[in-house]
Amino acid sequence: MLTGDTDGDGISDTEEDRNANDIVDPGETNPFRADTDGGGEADGAEIRAGRDPLDPKDDLTADPDGDGLINAREFFLKTDPLKADTDGDGMTDKEELVHGT
Helix, strand or coil: CCCCCCCCCCCCHHHHCCCCCCCCCCCCCCCCCCCCCCCCCCHHHHHHCCCCCCCHHHCCCCCCCCCCCCHHHHHHHCCCCCCCCCCCCCCCHHHHHHHCC
16 A cells, blocks of 8 residues: 555555545545445556546446446457447347357
8 A cells, every 4th residue: 555545546645636625526536435436446456457447337347238247357258348249149248158159
């Protein structure tokens, strides 16, 4: 944990509250909440991976397309995390995985 990292997310409080006004302004992460967007992944981990800590849909634990596969699994399988049926054949990506197709 960094010195001055109240929430332990890997980002210093001064980086999270850039204008030092003790208010979570638009575009800032919350220095008292490790996962500002509530998507299941710490802000620092998202930033280091090039994702947006203010958008819960891009967290590795999210399933924005509702197909039953979290983003981490979709990235591993090289399916589209924003399309439930990546190849457009009528079966969701998870159904294809379950049936081995």
